[in-house]
Amino acid sequence: MRLSFAAVPVLAALLATAPTIESRAAGNLAGGEPITVTVELGKGSEHVFVPNKLRFETGKLYKLVLTNQSQAPHYFTSNGFSAMIYTRKVQVVQTRDGKPTTLAEFKGAIREVEVYPGHSAEWWFVPVAAGRVTDLRCGITGTDGKSHADHGMTGEIVIE
Numbered sequence: 685m686r687l688s689f690a691a692v693p694v695l696a697a698l699l700a701t702a703p704t705i706e707s708r709a710a711g712n713l714a715g716g717e718p719i720t721v722t723v724e725l726g727k728g729s730e731h732v733f734v735p736n737k738l739r740f741e742t743g744k745l746y747k748l749v750l751t752n753q754s755q756a757p758h759y760f761t762s763n764g765f766s767a768m769i770y771t772r773k774v775q776v777v778q779t780r781d782g783k784p785t786t787l788a789e790f791k792g793a794i795r796e797v798e799v800y801p802g803h804s805a806e807w808w809f810v811p812v813a814a815g816r817v818t819d820l821r822c823g824i825t826g827t828d829g830k831s832h833a834d835h836g837m838t839g840e841i842v843i844e
């Protein structure tokens with residue numbers, strides 16, 4: 685390939701920006717120790733999120749522990765939330781011989797996690813956009829034909 689003289693400054697400018705891109709990639713926001721936030725899915729026989737108002741900050745790594753100590757399975761679903769975060773992983777951890785053991789990890793864009801009674805899942809993410817969404821809900825339909833969201837299992841998420 686032959687370069688004209690006019691192209692040389694452009695190429696030099698491109699090369700000059702290359703180390704910047706590299707150093708940005710090295711600064712991994714999804715690395716390091718996470719801030720742990722725990723949300724209970726269901727409280728006894730009540731279909732609720734506890735707490736039902738969550739607040740996060742952009743650029744920080746969070747470990748959102750979704751724990752279900754109730755008798756019914758529950759969803760943690762929010763399309764708005766998933767659109768404002770970068771998911772590092774969702775994982776299932778079990779304590780074996782007193783030590784936490786990771787059973788599985790899921791990567792990629794996730795917008796819904798279902799947790800079964802007596803278990804929990806960890807959603808590791810970094811908020812990348814600020815905003816407020818009120819579409820957190822559990823869409824499971826109970827025996828009365830109503831969803832858990834109809835019974836109040838809804839919530840708000842604010843990212844600052």
Ligand SMILES: [Cu+2]
Pocket residue numbers: 731757758759822823824832837
């Ligand atoms: Cu539910």
